[in-house]
Amino acid sequence: MLALPWGCGPAAAQGGPLVAAASDLQFALDGIAAAYKKETGQPVRISYGSSGNFMRQILQDAPFELFMSADEAFVFQLADQKRTLDRGALYATGRIVLFAPRSSPLRPDGQMTDLRAALADGRITRFAIANPDHAPYGRAAREALQSAGLWEAVQPHLVLGENVSQAAQFAVSGSTQGGVFAYSLALAPTIANAGSYVLLPENMHQPLRQRMVLTHKAGAQARAFYSYLQQPAARAVFKQYGFALPVEPARR
Amino acid sequence: MTLQALLHQSGPIPLHARIDCAAGELLALVGPSGSGKTSVLRAVAGLMHVGEGRITLGDAVWFDSNKGVHVPAEQRPVGMVFQHYALFPHLSALDNVRLAVPRGAPADAALQLLADMQLDKLSSRRPDELSGGQRQRVALARALARQPQLLLLDEAFSAVDQPTRQSLYDELIKLRERVQLPIVMVTHDLREARLLADRISILDGGTTLQDGPPERVMSQPRNARVAALVGLRDIHAGIFHKATSVGAPARLRWGDAAAGIDLITSDKGRLDDGANVRWVISGEHVQLHAEPGAEPNMVPSELHSMRRLGEIVTLQCRPQALPQARLHLDVTTRFARLLNLQAGTVVHLEIDPQGIHIMPVKRALLDPLA
Amino acid sequence: MDWPALWLSLQLSLATALILLPLGVFAARWLANSRHPLKPVFEALLALPLVLPPTVLGFYLLVAMGGESTLGIVFQRVFGHTLAFSFTGLLVASVIFNIPFALIPMQRAFETIPTDLHDAARTCGLSRWRTLWRIELPLARRGIASGMIMTAAHTMGEFGVVLMVGGSIPGETRTIAISIYDKVQSFDMQAAGTMSAVLLVLSMTTLLVSAWLLRTPAAARHHG
Numbered sequence: 001m002l003a004l005p006w007g008c009g010p011a012a013a014q015g016g017p018l019v020a021a022a023s024d025l026q027f028a029l030d031g032i033a034a035a036y037k038k039e040t041g042q043p044v045r046i047s048y049g050s051s052g053n054f055m056r057q058i059l060q061d062a063p064f065e066l067f068m069s070a071d072e073a074f075v076f077q078l079a080d081q082k083r084t085l086d087r088g089a090l091y092a093t094g095r096i097v098l099f100a101p102r103s104s105p106l107r108p109d110g111q112m113t114d115l116r117a118a119l120a121d122g123r124i125t126r127f128a129i130a131n132p133d134h135a136p137y138g139r140a141a142r143e144a145l146q147s148a149g150l151w152e153a154v155q156p157h158l159v160l161g162e163n164v165s166q167a168a169q170f171a172v173s174g175s176t177q178g179g180v181f182a183y184s185l186a187l188a189p190t191i192a193n194a195g196s197y198v199l200l201p202e203n204m205h206q207p208l209r210q211r212m213v214l215t216h217k218a219g220a221q222a223r224a225f226y227s228y229l230q231q232p233a234a235r236a237v238f239k240q241y242g243f244a245l246p247v248e249p250a251r252r
Numbered sequence: 253m254t255l256q257a258l259l260h261q262s263g264p265i266p267l268h269a270r271i272d273c274a275a276g277e278l279l280a281l282v283g284p285s286g287s288g289k290t291s292v293l294r295a296v297a298g299l300m301h302v303g304e305g306r307i308t309l310g311d312a313v314w315f316d317s318n319k320g321v322h323v324p325a326e327q328r329p330v331g332m333v334f335q336h337y338a339l340f341p342h343l344s345a346l347d348n349v350r351l352a353v354p355r356g357a358p359a360d361a362a363l364q365l366l367a368d369m370q371l372d373k374l375s376s377r378r379p380d381e382l383s384g385g386q387r388q389r390v391a392l393a394r395a396l397a398r399q400p401q402l403l404l405l406d407e408a409f410s411a412v413d414q415p416t417r418q419s420l421y422d423e424l425i426k427l428r429e430r431v432q433l434p435i436v437m438v439t440h441d442l443r444e445a446r447l448l449a450d451r452i453s454i455l456d457g458g459t460t461l462q463d464g465p466p467e468r469v470m471s472q473p474r475n476a477r478v479a480a481l482v483g484l485r486d487i488h489a490g491i492f493h494k495a496t497s498v499g500a501p502a503r504l505r506w507g508d509a510a511a512g513i514d515l516i517t518s519d520k521g522r523l524d525d526g527a528n529v530r531w532v533i534s535g536e537h538v539q540l541h542a543e544p545g546a547e548p549n550m551v552p553s554e555l556h557s558m559r560r561l562g563e564i565v566t567l568q569c570r571p572q573a574l575p576q577a578r579l580h581l582d583v584t585t586r587f588a589r590l591l592n593l594q595a596g597t598v599v600h601l602e603i604d605p606q607g608i609h610i611m612p613v614k615r616a617l618l619d620p621l622a
Numbered sequence: 623m624d625w626p627a628l629w630l631s632l633q634l635s636l637a638t639a640l641i642l643l644p645l646g647v648f649a650a651r652w653l654a655n656s657r658h659p660l661k662p663v664f665e666a667l668l669a670l671p672l673v674l675p676p677t678v679l680g681f682y683l684l685v686a687m688g689g690e691s692t693l694g695i696v697f698q699r700v701f702g703h704t705l706a707f708s709f710t711g712l713l714v715a716s717v718i719f720n721i722p723f724a725l726i727p728m729q730r731a732f733e734t735i736p737t738d739l740h741d742a743a744r745t746c747g748l749s750r751w752r753t754l755w756r757i758e759l760p761l762a763r764r765g766i767a768s769g770m771i772m773t774a775a776h777t778m779g780e781f782g783v784v785l786m787v788g789g790s791i792p793g794e795t796r797t798i799a800i801s802i803y804d805k806v807q808s809f810d811m812q813a814a815g816t817m818s819a820v821l822l823v824l825s826m827t828t829l830l831v832s833a834w835l836l837r838t839p840a841a842a843r844h845h846g
Contacts, residue, residue, distance in 0.1 A: 015626075015793045026808050045792040048808065057789055061689035061704045165807045172809075190809045299741050325744040338742035342760050351756065352746035398747050 016043040017222035018063055020054040022070035022210065023130075023165035024094060024137055024182035028241040029068070032234045036225065039233075044225055050163035052134020058083055058215060065215055065222035068229075070094060070164070070182075071136035072211035079213065088213030091229055092243035095183040095202065096140050099168075101195040104177045108198040112148045118177070119153040128159045128170035128179030136208055137164035141180035143205035171195075183242040210243070253310040253401050255434045257296050261303030265291050267458040273402075273451075276432040280439055280449035280466075283481065288458030289438045293404050296436065297332055298325030309401055309434075328402075331395030335407040337387040339379040345390045346375035352397035365393040368430075369423065385416035389423060396431075405437040409444060421448060442483055446470065454478050471534040472609045479611070484532045485580045492610060494525040504531065504608060507574045515549045517608040528613045535582055537607020540567075541600040542591045549603040553579065557595050560585060567593070569601060623816050626793050627801035634709070634797060635774040638716040639724075642773055645717075646724040647766060651758065653725075654732035655740075669726070671719040676782030683715050683787050712788045712795050716777050723776050724769040731765020732758065767835050775828040778821065 021029050026048055033044040047054075047064070055074040058064055059081065069075050072090065079087045098115065100106040105123045107114040118124045129145075130138030138160070145151045161167030164182045171179030172194045186197045214226055228234055235245050257271040269292050273279040281289040294300040296307055298314065301322070307315040314323045331352075339348050350362040358364075366372045369389040379387055388408060395403060409417045425448075428435070439445050445452045446466045453463035461481070462474045473479035476487050490512075493503040502519035505512045523529065544550060553569040560566075565588045569579045579601065583593075593599070653665065671679060687705045688694050697705040705711040735758060743753040759766070781799045788795030790804060798817055805814040 018791065023807070030808075047790050047792065047796075048804070049790070057707070059689075060684075060706060061694075061698070062707045062789055063703065063791065063794075163807070165809075169807060169809070188809070294741075297741075297745055299744060325741075326747050326749055330745055332742070332745035334738050334742060336736075336738060338736070338738040340739065340742070340757055340761075351748065354747065394742075394746065404745075 016045045017065045017219060017225055019044060019046045019066045019068065019222075019225070020058070020062075020064040021046050021048055021068040022051045022054075022136065023048045023163035024070055024184050025068060026165055026185060027188045028184055028237055028243070031240075032229065032237050035233060035237070036228055040224075042221060042224070048163070048165060050130065050135040050138075052136075053163070056134075063217055065218040066212060066226055067215060068210070068212040069136070070208060070210050071139070072209045074136075075211040075213045078215075083215055085214045085216065085218065088211045089226075089230060090209055090246040091212050092210045092238045092245060094137070094140075094208035094210055094243060096137060096144060096180055096200050096205065096208075097183050097186045097197040098178065098180055098200055099171050099186060099191075099195055099197040100178040101172055101174050101176070103174050104195065106178045108178065108196055110198050110201060112145075112150060112200075115178075116148070116150060116153075119150060119157075124154070124157050124177050126159050126170075126176040127154050127157045128161060128167045128176045128181070130164040130167040130181065131160040131162060135161070135163050135167075136210075137182050138167065140205040140208055141167075144180060144200050147204040187240075187242050253434065255296070255307075255309050255402055255436065257292070257305065257307040259292060259295055259302045259305040259307075261305075265458060267291060267295075267302060269455060269458060269460045270463075271296065271436065271453065271460075272463075273434040273436050275434050276428070277450045278428065278435040278437060278448055279463075280437050280445035280452045281455055282439060282442060282445050282452050283455035285440065286457075287455040289455045290406055291458070292455065293406055293436060293438050296402075297330050297404055298323060298328045329398060329400045330402045330404055331398055331400035332404040332406065333388070333391045333395050333408040335411050337379065337384075337391045337411070339387055339390055339394070341379055344376050344378055345371060345382065345386075348379070348390055349394045349397050352394050354398060357399075362393075362397060365397055366390070369393050383416070384412040385419060388412060388416075388420055392423065392427070396427075401433065403433050403435045405435065407438055407440070409439070410441070417444075424448060442470070454481050456481060471532075471537070471607065473532060473611070475611055476530055479530075479532050484534060486578055487530050487532055488577060488579075490529050490531055490610075492523045492525070492527045492529045494523070495519045501605065504529075504610065506531075506571075506577065511574060513551055513571060513573045515551075515603060515605070515608065517605045517610070523610065523612060529610045530613060531608055531610045533603060533607050533609065537604040538579070538581055539602040539604070540581060540583060540587075540591070541602060544600050545602065547602050549605060551601045551603060553599055553601050555593060555595055555597050555599050558588070558593065560588075565593075567599075569599065571601075572598070623813060623820075624796075624798065624801040624805070627796050627798045628817070628820070630709070630793070630796065631778050631798040634712060634716055635777040637713055638720055638777050639770045639773045641713075641717050642720060642724040643766070643770060646721075646728050646769055647759070650725055650728035650762075650765075650769075651732050651754065653729050654735075669722045672722045676719070676780070677786060679719055680715070680783040680786030683718070683783065687711055687714065687787065706787055707789045707791060707795060709788075709794055712784060712797075715783050715787045716780065719780065719783055720773045720776055723772040727765045727769040727772060728762065729765075731762035731768075734765075735761050764835050768832055771828055771832045771835070775825060775832075778824060 029046060033046060037043050051069040051071055051074050054067060055078060058067060058078060075088045078084050098108040098112060100108050106118050129141035132138040132142040145154055159170050159176055161170055167179055168181045168185045168191060170176050171181060172191055183199060185191055214222060239245055253275045255273040259267045259269045261267050265288055267288055281292060283289045291300060295302045304317040313321055314328055315321060345366060346362055349365055353361050363372055363375060366375050371386060371389055409420055449466055451463060452466045452469055454461045456477060461478050462469055470482045473482055479487055488506060491505040495502045501516040504515045504517045506515055507513060551571050553571045555567055556570050557568045558565050563585055564582050565585050567581045567583060571577050684706060685691060686693060689704055694705050739757060743757050779799055784797055785800060790796045790800045798821060802814050802817045
């Protein structure tokens with residue numbers, strides 16, 4: 001821990017393999033990494049952020065060994081640029097929720113009827129989503145709002161989170177009247193207890209096919225973790241956090 | 253070891269100066285502010301670059317613009333004392349001096365130098381714990397620590413009060429008895445120069461106007477400008493007439509042919525008959541009498557005004573035969589009281605023929621660098 | 623409490639201050655004594671990081687050091703890893719954006735040394751080096767110390783540039799300021815609170831030490 005970071009570079013195995021993970025995996029992945037450490041003694045270093053940001057950083061040679069994106073398009077872009085070992089594996093499919101903090105006058109429902117009314121009568125001044133430009137959950141939120149025909153009305157009130165975690169932050173904080181963010185985050189007790197939410201129908205947005213891939217910098221430890229993520233123990237945790245699981249992937 | 257310096261440049265500070273100072277001699281550079289005297293000193297010290305010229309001390313060439321020689325200040329064996337002491341504030345008096353002592357000198361050299369200035373008891377004090385006079389003595393000790401071959405004083409006595417100044421003068425005089433260094437001192441105070449210097453050099457606008465022993469320069473200025481700079485208040489007009497026969501005195505017509513006073517003076521053979529001249533006379537060559545007398549050059553004058561400044565009274569006299577002329581004279585208050593001088597009375601000024609110093613009206617300035 | 627992040631921040635601050643010490647001293651001394659016609663231009667350039675938004679600085683640094691840049695590529699070849707996203711890259715960025723914090727107090731300190739002291743030193747036979755060592759540095763030491771402290775304090779808190787150039791790589795570029803940001807994002811408010819309090823105490827201590835160092839002795843102010 002008190003290692004000197006000089007010169008050896010971040011890709012050294014000290015501290016464990018370096019993972020870039022989409023923010024919606026915040027709680028799920030922390031749980032999986034803890035279990036992994038318990039089982040193998042190997043710690044894992046995780047950085048959370050928006051998938052688009054990580055893709056850009058990896059293109060600039062950032063030292064990440066494993067990239068867990070919330071949108072497979074980013075993984076494919078990297079693979080096309082020959083930055084990855086292969087085209088990766090699907091590990092989960094995500095869902096979004098409409099959330100209102102306790103203090104809010106908004107009542108969340110699956111058809112967003114109260115949201116529509118609230119936008120009309122001025123109850124909504126600020127509404128949080130992740131930045132659609134580089135966060136998959138932001139893109140999904142926009143698509144959902146567009147399907148409901150609410151995008152024009154909500155746009156002037158939007159507060160954009162740099163990643164879906166920050167969007168959840170804003171939604172929970174009480175300084176907004178609500179927001180749309182990841183289901184996996186809403187299931188965490190700290191957030192669930194802060195308000196009420198409802199799952200939004202899958203047909204309102206493009207599926208959030210979450211794909212992960214090893215980069216060329218991946219060491220043995222990273223590969224080991226990559227396999228672990230596709231095994232039952234890890235998959236159970238994903239399920240616990242509301243992700244839909246792909247069919248058993250082909251063995252690598 | 254004689255110091256010789258010839259300096260010339262047109263800018264940024266114009267200079268056209270010449271310095272000669274022999275070992276054991278004290279030369280004062282005198283002039284008004286902006287006259288370039290400090291620049292000349294700094295150039296000699298090596299602290300300022302000059303366009304053209306040559307500076308030598310004995311055989312050593314410190315600066316020669318033709319040969320591209322410029323010895324940096326730290327390598328010239330000079331000691332310098334500054335107007336505001338320039339002592340290193342974070343060091344004690346002893347350490348200030350010790351810093352300048354060269355390697356290989358005895359261990360107590362610094363303390364000894366301070367002892368020479370009666371400062372050994374104060375050696376551990378910092379400059380801010382010393383009085384102005386004490387600081388300047390430390391500065392002097394420090395300047396001597398390098399065993400310099402030349403001592404430079406830049407308005408070294410201006411920042412202290414009168415009594416302290418007096419004791420510093422004494423210190424300097426004692427020093428000159430101990431060491432035979434050439435010393436160049438910059439001052440704007442003529443009295444100080446007169447008191448301490450063997451020779452003075454008058455500078456104006458960066459140009460050396462005249463140099464020589466103080467009494468000579470101050471009573472025989474080369475021209476009107478020098479006369480003004482050495483404090484001669486009255487510059488009179490006149491016409492010079494050569495002696496009519498050998499051994500006879502020359503005649504100076506104070507004023508002009510129409511109205512004036514005839515004075516006798518000596519003929520030095522330098523002036524043509526009938527030449528228009530300016531002339532000056534310093535106060536020591538004018539004697540004031542209450543009654544007329546038989547001595548030559550007696551000029552009855554109206555005592556127009558008297559201004560008293562402590563022990564001295566400045567009189568403004570106007571000759572009766574030439575009322576537009578002015579002659580100022582300083583006398584002691586005691587003398588004035590003795591003669592019962594009052595404004596409006598008539599006094600008789602006896603002008604010493606030998607004291608009259610005549611300057612031709614048009615005279616090309618002698619190039620000091622020629 | 624993210625100890626590795628705190629340790630990283632401390633190392634970054636210390637390293638930056640140590641690098642800027644000799645660089646700052648020589649640059650400050652030159653600037654204080656120089657009458658070069660272009661001096662105002664240099665001063666403005668060196669003060670730029672004070673006013674430039676950190677993201678602008680971060681952007682230009684990324685362009686200069688990132689994987690696509692000449693510097694980045696050469697570095698990668700020599701050391702086997704990227705300049706950006708590494709501690710070394712962070713150190714380079716940190717040195718650059720701290721220049722005015724180190725330089726300005728030092729320059730002021732050198733400027734207050736009266737010019738006749740320089741002249742006196744020379745006429746005492748002191749070489750330029752000895753003058754620096756025995757006269758200028760002791761007289762300027764408060765300003766130098768102040769510059770170092772400002773640099774260290776500023777580095778501890780720097781966020782925008784670090785994030786852009788370093789990312790948030792645990793153990794490598796995740797400084798304490800970044801870690802606080804991450805903790806808030808992952809809803810770990812307690813950790814964020816603890817670390818913020820630590821930084822607050824550190825900053826206050828720095829300011830107090832700095833003020834103490836720069837105090838003017840009462841005697842000097844009233845000296846006639």
